[in-house]
Amino acid sequence: MNKKLKIGIVCYPTYGGSGVVATELGIALAEKGHEVHFISYDQPFRLDIFSEKIYYHEVSVPDYPLFEYAPYELNLTSKLVDVALHEKLNILHVHYAIPHASAAVNAKQILATHGIDIPIVTTLHGTDITLLGKDKSFKPVIEYAINMSDTITAVSEDLKSETLEHFNIKNEIKSIPNFIDMSLYQQEDDMKLRNRFAKKEEFILTHISNFRKVKRVEDVIKIFNKVHKEVPAKLLMIGDGPERLKVEQLCRKLGICDKVKFLGKLKVIEKMLSITDIFILPSERESFGLVALEAMASKVAVISTNTGGLPEVNIDGKTGYLSEVGDVNKMVSDTLSLLIDNEKLNAFKENALAHAHTFDLPNILPQYEAVYQELSCKMKS
Numbered sequence: 001m002n003k004k005l006k007i008g009i010v011c012y013p014t015y016g017g018s019g020v021v022a023t024e025l026g027i028a029l030a031e032k033g034h035e036v037h038f039i040s041y042d043q044p045f046r047l048d049i050f051s052e053k054i055y056y057h058e059v060s061v062p063d064y065p066l067f068e069y070a071p072y073e074l075n076l077t078s079k080l081v082d083v084a085l086h087e088k089l090n091i092l093h094v095h096y097a098i099p100h101a102s103a104a105v106n107a108k109q110i111l112a113t114h115g116i117d118i119p120i121v122t123t124l125h126g127t128d129i130t131l132l133g134k135d136k137s138f139k140p141v142i143e144y145a146i147n148m149s150d151t152i153t154a155v156s157e158d159l160k161s162e163t164l165e166h167f168n169i170k171n172e173i174k175s176i177p178n179f180i181d182m183s184l185y186q187q188e189d190d191m192k193l194r195n196r197f198a199k200k201e202e203f204i205l206t207h208i209s210n211f212r213k214v215k216r217v218e219d220v221i222k223i224f225n226k227v228h229k230e231v232p233a234k235l236l237m238i239g240d241g242p243e244r245l246k247v248e249q250l251c252r253k254l255g256i257c258d259k260v261k262f263l264g265k266l267k268v269i270e271k272m273l274s275i276t277d278i279f280i281l282p283s284e285r286e287s288f289g290l291v292a293l294e295a296m297a298s299k300v301a302v303i304s305t306n307t308g309g310l311p312e313v314n315i316d317g318k319t320g321y322l323s324e325v326g327d328v329n330k331m332v333s334d335t336l337s338l339l340i341d342n343e344k345l346n347a348f349k350e351n352a353l354a355h356a357h358t359f360d361l362p363n364i365l366p367q368y369e370a371v372y373q374e375l376s377c378k379m380k381s
Contacts, residue, residue, distance in 0.1 A: 002373050006035045008083055010076070010094040010104065013042040018125040020290065021155075021178050022095045023047050028181075028365050030054045037087055039079055041072065057083050073099040073106075080107035084118055091372050093121040094149075097129070098138060101145035108148075119375040121368075122149035124173075126287025126308070129163050143167045150378075151371050155288045156309030174371065177312070178288045179364035180297050180356065186274045187299040187353060194275040197261060203233040203339055206276040206300075208269060208291050209283070211241025218243070219282040219328055221250050221260070223303075226332040228259055231339045235260045238272060273298035277345065278335055281305070284325050289313045293359055296352035301338055301345060303331050313359075319352040 007029060011022035023044040026036040030053035037055045038044060047056065059079045061072055080103060083089060092107070094100035101122040111118055122145065129142075146152055146169055153176045154160040160173045198204050205224055209215040217237075224235040237247070237260060244262070251260050266272065273279070279295035281304040286292075288309040292302045296313070302320030304310050316322040321334035338345040 002369065003376065004033045004035070005090040005372055005376060006037070006088060007372065008037045008039055008080065008087075008089045008092045010039045010080070010092065010100045011044060012096070013040045013044040013047075018095045018123075019044055021125075022093075022123075024179070024181055024361065025093075025365070025368060026054065027051070028361055029369075032365070032369070035087075037083055037089065039076070039083055041076075055087070073103045076100070076103040077106045077110070080104060081110050084111055084116065085114065089118060090376055091119055091121060093123070093368075093372075095123045096125060096127075097122060097142045097145045101149055102141055105145055105148040119150040119378070120148070121151045121153065121371055121375070122146060123176075124152065124154045124159055124163060126155070126159055126285075129159060129166065129287075139167070143169070147171060150375055153368075153371070156312050158309040158312065159287045174367075176367045176371075177359060177364065178290050178293065179359050179361045180290075180293055182297055182357060182360045185270050185294070185297040185356075189275055190271060193271060197236060197275070198234040199232070201232050203231060203277045204236060204275055205233055205278050205280055205335070206236040206238065206272060206295070207280045208238040208294075209241070209281075211239050211243045211247070213243060214284045215241075215243070216282045216284055216325070217247045218250055219326065219331070220280050221247050221254070221256075222328045223280060223282070223331050223335065224260065225254050225256055226328075227335050227339070228256065230336055233259070233339070236272060236276070237262045238264075238266055238269060240265050269294065270298060273300055276300045278303055278338060279320075280331070280335070281310070282323075282325070282328075282331060283307060283310075286310050293356055296356040299349045299353040301348040301352055303335050313355075315351070315355060319348060319355050 009026045012019045030036045030051045035053050039057045041059045043056050059076050061075050092104050094104045104120045152173045154173050155178045157175050160175045207220045211217050251257050279300045279302045281292050286308045292313050302314045304314050305325045306322035314320045323330040
């Protein structure tokens with residue numbers, strides 16, 4: 001029988017996919033009877049429920065005049081040691097190699113001086129490998145943190161391959177995909193909400209991101225600009241970031257401001273996805289594509305690039321279409337092929353929903369539990 005564990009989860013508390021996955025994982029583990037301790041510099045934004053099995057420990061970073069930059073990794077290390085000692089944690093599950101895995105490795109060495117051997121599970125989400133990992137100044141630390149972890153998981157087969165290609169990894173990397181809780185998503189239009197953004201005859205296209213360059217947000221505008229000339233449509237832009245001003249200016253230049261709605265950051269995107277017909281994700285890089293999966297869980301067809309882990313999520317010609325990065329014309333053509341054929345669009349939507357179910361939380365959670373139990377047994381023997 002699987003024993004109930006005390007699990008420390010380290011993640012970023014922000015809107016990114018890794019924080020969402022880590023938080024949802026912790027909540028699900030608590031529902032299964034495990035005791036979960038979140039450790040971060042702020043409360044994860046999805047952690048808005050009360051549970052007697054969930055605890056939050058804030059990492060405070062004092063403002064010492066001695067330091068020009070706040071030593072977050074050192075403060076995190078100390079907090080991990082403190083929580084592990086006093087809460088008697090069985091496992092540390094850290095999301096991202098740096099600074100989380102590197103801090104956990106330091107904490108593990110300190111805890112060893114107290115006679116405690118705590119295993120570390122490190123989940124790689126992408127940026128730590130695809131961006132930081134290619135910076136030579138970070139590479140030795142990332143490589144060390146991964147190799148010193150007891151178990152490494154990656155959120156897609158593509159990310160696993162890229163990690164092995166760019167780093168000298170001695171340990172096995174398990175591929176455990178990102179997941180969603182299908183119960184959070186609705187597949188029926190909220191007509192009252194839909195009518196606020198579009199007329200009855202208009203389609204709704206949606207994009208959600210952090211508006212960084214890698215998301216190629218200008219491509220979204222270029223795609224929509226060509227699509228709306230052929231079929232009546234509106235575009236919802238959800239999120240915010242450094243590229244927002246540039247895309248707003250592009251909308252003004254193209255004269256489509258009345259057709260594009262910038263909604264900013266929304267905590268709950270499920271309702272907006274439920275009124276969407278097609279989701280557009282022309283990213284230069286996606287290690288998994290969680291937001292595409294969220295769209296599919298809302299019964300939305302996806303137009304995306306074929307980069308990173310996206311082909312594992314968006315099945316070309318079935319749940320949506322894949323294109324080379326920057327191929328705006330093909331993405332326009334693919335979008336129109338769906339919008340002018342209602343039967344085809346509905347079939348793609350149904351396929352998207354069916355495929356999303358394979359990533360439902362109950363299908364993925366046991367894979368993480370198996371990792372924890374295996375490590376727990378090893379620590380005993």
